[in-house]
Amino acid sequence: MESSLKLFDTLTRKKVEFEPINPPHVGLYVCGPTVYSDVHLGNVRSFLTFDVVFRYLNFIGYKVRYVRNITDVGHLTDDADAGEDKIAKKARLEQVEPMEVVQKYTYGFHEVMKIFNILPPSIEPTATGHIIEQIEMVEQIIARGFGYEVDGSVYFDVRKFQEEEGYGALSGRNIDELQNNTRALDGQSQKRDPLDFAIWKKAEKGHLMHWPSPWGEGFPGWHLECSAMSRKYLGDEFDIHGGGMDLKFPHHDCEIAQNIGATGKAGPKYWMHGNMLTVQGRKMAKSEGNGFTPEELITGNHKLLEQGYSPMTVRFFMLQSHYSSTLDFSNDALRAAEKGYNRLMEGYQRLEDLKVSESSSVNIDDWSAKCKSAMDDDFNTPILISHLFEGVKMINLVASGRETISEDNFVKFKKLFEDYIFVVLGFKLEGNESNEDGAHTQGLMELLIKLRKAAKLNKDYTTADQIREELNSLGISLKDSPDGTSFEIN
Amino acid sequence: MESSLKLFDTLTRKKVEFEPINPPHVGLYVCGPTVYSDVHLGNVRSFLTFDVVFRYLNFIGYKVRYVRNITDVGHLTDDADAGEDKIAKKARLEQVEPMEVVQKYTYGFHEVMKIFNILPPSIEPTATGHIIEQIEMVEQIIARGFGYEVDGSVYFDVRKFQEEEGYGALSGRNIDELQNNTRALDGQSQKRDPLDFAIWKKAEKGHLMHWPSPWGEGFPGWHLECSAMSRKYLGDEFDIHGGGMDLKFPHHDCEIAQNIGATGKAGPKYWMHGNMLTVQGRKMAKSEGNGFTPEELITGNHKLLEQGYSPMTVRFFMLQSHYSSTLDFSNDALRAAEKGYNRLMEGYQRLEDLKVSESSSVNIDDWSAKCKSAMDDDFNTPILISHLFEGVKMINLVASGRETISEDNFVKFKKLFEDYIFVVLGFKLEGNESNEDGAHTQGLMELLIKLRKAAKLNKDYTTADQIREELNSLGISLKDSPDGTSFEIN
Numbered sequence: 001m002e003s004s005l006k007l008f009d010t011l012t013r014k015k016v017e018f019e020p021i022n023p024p025h026v027g028l029y030v031c032g033p034t035v036y037s038d039v040h041l042g043n044v045r046s047f048l049t050f051d052v053v054f055r056y057l058n059f060i061g062y063k064v065r066y067v068r069n070i071t072d073v074g075h076l077t078d079d080a081d082a083g084e085d086k087i088a089k090k091a092r093l094e095q096v097e098p099m100e101v102v103q104k105y106t107y108g109f110h111e112v113m114k115i116f117n118i119l120p121p122s123i124e125p126t127a128t129g130h131i132i133e134q135i136e137m138v139e140q141i142i143a144r145g146f147g148y149e150v151d152g153s154v155y156f157d158v159r160k161f162q163e164e165e166g167y168g169a170l171s172g173r174n175i176d177e178l179q180n181n182t183r184a185l186d187g188q189s190q191k192r193d194p195l196d197f198a199i200w201k202k203a204e205k206g207h208l209m210h211w212p213s214p215w216g217e218g219f220p221g222w223h224l225e226c227s228a229m230s231r232k233y234l235g236d237e238f239d240i241h242g243g244g245m246d247l248k249f250p251h252h253d254c255e256i257a258q259n260i261g262a263t264g265k266a267g268p269k270y271w272m273h274g275n276m277l278t279v280q281g282r283k284m285a286k287s288e289g290n291g292f293t294p295e296e297l298i299t300g301n302h303k304l305l306e307q308g309y310s311p312m313t314v315r316f317f318m319l320q321s322h323y324s325s326t327l328d329f330s331n332d333a334l335r336a337a338e339k340g341y342n343r344l345m346e347g348y349q350r351l352e353d354l355k356v357s358e359s360s361s362v363n364i365d366d367w368s369a370k371c372k373s374a375m376d377d378d379f380n381t382p383i384l385i386s387h388l389f390e391g392v393k394m395i396n397l398v399a400s401g402r403e404t405i406s407e408d409n410f411v412k413f414k415k416l417f418e419d420y421i422f423v424v425l426g427f428k429l430e431g432n433e434s435n436e437d438g439a440h441t442q443g444l445m446e447l448l449i450k451l452r453k454a455a456k457l458n459k460d461y462t463t464a465d466q467i468r469e470e471l472n473s474l475g476i477s478l479k480d481s482p483d484g485t486s487f488e489i490n
Numbered sequence: 491m492e493s494s495l496k497l498f499d500t501l502t503r504k505k506v507e508f509e510p511i512n513p514p515h516v517g518l519y520v521c522g523p524t525v526y527s528d529v530h531l532g533n534v535r536s537f538l539t540f541d542v543v544f545r546y547l548n549f550i551g552y553k554v555r556y557v558r559n560i561t562d563v564g565h566l567t568d569d570a571d572a573g574e575d576k577i578a579k580k581a582r583l584e585q586v587e588p589m590e591v592v593q594k595y596t597y598g599f600h601e602v603m604k605i606f607n608i609l610p611p612s613i614e615p616t617a618t619g620h621i622i623e624q625i626e627m628v629e630q631i632i633a634r635g636f637g638y639e640v641d642g643s644v645y646f647d648v649r650k651f652q653e654e655e656g657y658g659a660l661s662g663r664n665i666d667e668l669q670n671n672t673r674a675l676d677g678q679s680q681k682r683d684p685l686d687f688a689i690w691k692k693a694e695k696g697h698l699m700h701w702p703s704p705w706g707e708g709f710p711g712w713h714l715e716c717s718a719m720s721r722k723y724l725g726d727e728f729d730i731h732g733g734g735m736d737l738k739f740p741h742h743d744c745e746i747a748q749n750i751g752a753t754g755k756a757g758p759k760y761w762m763h764g765n766m767l768t769v770q771g772r773k774m775a776k777s778e779g780n781g782f783t784p785e786e787l788i789t790g791n792h793k794l795l796e797q798g799y800s801p802m803t804v805r806f807f808m809l810q811s812h813y814s815s816t817l818d819f820s821n822d823a824l825r826a827a828e829k830g831y832n833r834l835m836e837g838y839q840r841l842e843d844l845k846v847s848e849s850s851s852v853n854i855d856d857w858s859a860k861c862k863s864a865m866d867d868d869f870n871t872p873i874l875i876s877h878l879f880e881g882v883k884m885i886n887l888v889a890s891g892r893e894t895i896s897e898d899n900f901v902k903f904k905k906l907f908e909d910y911i912f913v914v915l916g917f918k919l920e921g922n923e924s925n926e927d928g929a930h931t932q933g934l935m936e937l938l939i940k941l942r943k944a945a946k947l948n949k950d951y952t953t954a955d956q957i958r959e960e961l962n963s964l965g966i967s968l969k970d971s972p973d974g975t976s977f978e979i980n
Contacts, residue, residue: 065587065590097555097612097613097723099613099615099723100555100612100613102613103610103611103612103613103614107610110600120593120597121593122587122590122593123587123589123590123592123593124593125589126616126619128619129616129618129619131622132621132622132701132702136702211622212622212626233587233589440931440934440964440966440979441930441931441934443960443964444930444931444934444935444938444964445934447938447957447960447961447964448934448937448938448941451938451941451953451956451957454953463941463944466941467937467941470933470937471937474930474933474934474937476930489930
């Protein structure tokens with residue numbers, strides 16, 4: 001397996017050669033959604049980032065096992081893990097079983113992924129489906145001296161881990177500074193140190209989701225599930241762990257601590273983090289009121305939206321920026337993306353009609369190498385897109401006869417151009433062609449009815465009859481009445 | 491909560507008043523798919539049956555918690571449970587992790603449900619997600635004397651259960667006859683009695699899916715998951731348990747035994763079983779080669795299919811037969827269903843244009859009562875459909891002026907007619923209107939180009955220009971070339 005792929009490893013903060021542990025296999029783990037509410041566009045960006053990583057790794061020949069979890073329990077309402085389980089809270093509000101909430105939002109999440117043509121992962125494990133594996137991991141962490149139980153809860157000993165292995169490498173947090181910033185919260189007095197985090201929580205009375213464990217009835221700490229599930233499906237050591245930038249701390253630093261705490265191994269070889277989507281410079285978040293849903297985006301039904309945008313326009317908008325940069329949402333930027341995407345797809349549609357020549361004046365190998373090196377350079381989709389526009393230019397020049405392309409080159413170019421658009425960047429033809437057709441039928445019929453009326457007025461009955469008969473043969477019948485002519489599609 | 495719903499209880503073999511345990515809440519459990527291969531149309535019928543049950547219970551005001559499981563482990567290849575775990579076997583063949591197989595076919599299953607407009611259940615629990623609950627149930631069965639462990643496996647003591655509680659009530663099987671028909675199979679010698687079934691199986695070397703348990707590494711017996719999950723989400727006693735007829739024995743009889751064995755309570759108050767889909771009189775099954783997939787059905791790409799049929803045509807075909815009858819698939823029957831469904835939908839489309847009068851000559855209350863009593867009579871969809879055709883007739887008579895309808899009655903009728911079609915029977919408008927539009931655009935454009943050419947030949951440039959300009963305003967541009975005129979949609 002030859003590859004010259006480089007990626008930016010957020011742990012070492014360096015762009016490095018990608019050398020998988022066990023090629024051609026690649027293990028990729030990405031933190032999935034917490035299914036207690038609808039996903040918003042900011043979440044979509046993160047999943048899209050790793051969709052393209054998954055697609056490109058497959059495209060260059062790796063066999064990728066892509067695991068993206070569903071957090072259906074254990075995500076506390078604040079990161080100091082003193083809060084209430086988010087899912088259980090919502091469930092009590094709605095007077096329903098927590099798994100009903102989970103079901104509703106898992107379906108919703110899958111719908112959204114489909115709308116944006118984000119591929120399903122190879123495995124989509126749930127936290128509630130891996131309680132046994134999480135309990136086993138807690139036992140191992142305790143056995144290796146990095147966890148301690150107090151009254152039915154188990155905490156990770158951050159101070160000890162810091163001394164022996166070093167804590168916070170990913171986020172670069174300094175443990176003493178963290179300590180100074182940590183307030184002593186109620187109910188946390190059982191921790192040896194305020195920085196310690198729960199890996200198993202005792203279920204208080206009324207808590208809806210709990211399971212038996214060696215420490216009594218309880219539920220896993222939020223950080224634990226990703227450690228347990230990445231390990232189960234990818235092994236103690238695997239290739240890439242991804243997630244949104246905001247998960248670096250504490251979630252991912254805690255994962256590393258848990259992994260080493262349980263097995264002595266850190267888990268992923270490379271860490272990748274996608275950057276945020278902002279709106280007018282502020283992070284998109286439900287709490288900010290700027291986190292519109294995909295549906296609002298498509299319909300334009302949100303105060304921040306001047307119009308609706310198609311899912312592929314949004315996908316294009318996001319991929320025109322590198323995943324590691326922040327991306328600011330604005331109507332101007334979206335409209336520009338809409339134009340850009342349409343221009344790209346027009347190029348694609350024109351491709352089919354190109355005439356081939358004896359020889360080529362265009363250099364396809366060169367172009368192909370540039371596309372590949374863009375993606376090999378830490379999945380640089382904006383550069384790839386600029387090369388695809390070079391491709392569109394080439395198509396136009398060949399179409400107008402100012403450049404020529406040989407059959408061999410055409411076949412090669414066409415395959416690559418299409419692969420980059422549909423396979424790697426994951427665009428898809430949108431169904432609105434047919435919606436437009438619906439609108440067209442109405443407009444075209446109005447025109448034909450007008451022409452027929454004019455023909456009749458001019459006593460040109462041949463034309464009037466021709467229109468009626470040809471429409472009949474299309475399965476469309478005209479009905480004349482005192483109010484005018486209407487049509488019916490049979 | 492007033493209701494006069496009757497259902498056929500397959501345990502007592504009687505049509506009985508439906509009296510939920512805790513109205514207005516209803517607990518409904520239905521055996522879901524085993525996700526190791528694509529679902530075929532026979533499976534779809536079973537899920538459709540309970541989709542209509544779910545829809546109608548909601549429609550008449552119950553608050554239904556509908557649980558339909560996903561069997562992602564533990565379904566053995568033969569019912570004598572000597573076989574290999576179906577999912578693990580497939581996984582080894584494909585050299586993938588079993589959960590990758592599960593992921594693929596779970597997605598596929600959800601796609602198929604969506605195509606046929608079968609609603610998602612309230613909760614869709616997986617067997618692998620409830621190992622702890624299954625282990626707890628095994629422990630309870632052992633504690634109450636109905637289970638015994640041999641070398642890491644646990645079996646249910648059918649003979650003892652038969653003596654104390656009676657086994658096989660649902661299927662009506664006689665335990666001594668069963669005994670005579672049971673061959674002693676290899677590896678089953680550890681059972682006290684050949685009729686005993688595994689509730690926990692020791693994982694042999696190489697078995698891919700296994701979990702720790704009080705009896706060592708193993709996995710749950712197939713029958714156990716439905717007992718454990720119905721109990722967890724609906725309680726020890728709940729209202730309705732449904733499934734395909736072929737699940738009566740051994741699956742459902744084993745469930746009853748396990749429920750009583752663990753809790754002393756039988757679980758569901760009512761049992762409902764949907765009948766089979768046959769093809770030329772034989773049960774539709776993958777092993778018979780007559781189990782076409784929904785995709786084959788829609789495209790018509792299967793040797794038994796003379797054409798493709800739309801999902802709503804198939805839904806109509808199935809609902810035109812009572813769920814408790816066998817239904818034989820044939821191209822003639824499907825074509826008839828296609829006509830019938832179209833006639834119903836034409837009636838629906840004509841509804842909007844009806845003119846109301848001062849008084850009604852039609853009796854809506856009568857019609858409404860007949861519709862309700864059809865569904866109240868064990869969900870009799872074929873009778874309901876016949877009343878909907880009465881409704882179509884009424885629409886036509888009112889449209890032609892031979893009957894009249896008052897505004898009040900019209901509003902009432904319209905609401906009910908639409909509710910029965912879309913809410914209760916779950917039909918949906920199909921997207922192929924827009925596909926037809928696509929075809930229409932082509933035909934209409936050809937006609938317009940022809941008319942414009944004729945106008946030019948007649949030196950009627952006003953008309954020719956009018957056609958070009960009005961098309962422009964629709965976003966369609968004409969291109970004249972020596973080969974003729976083509977058009978482009980912008």
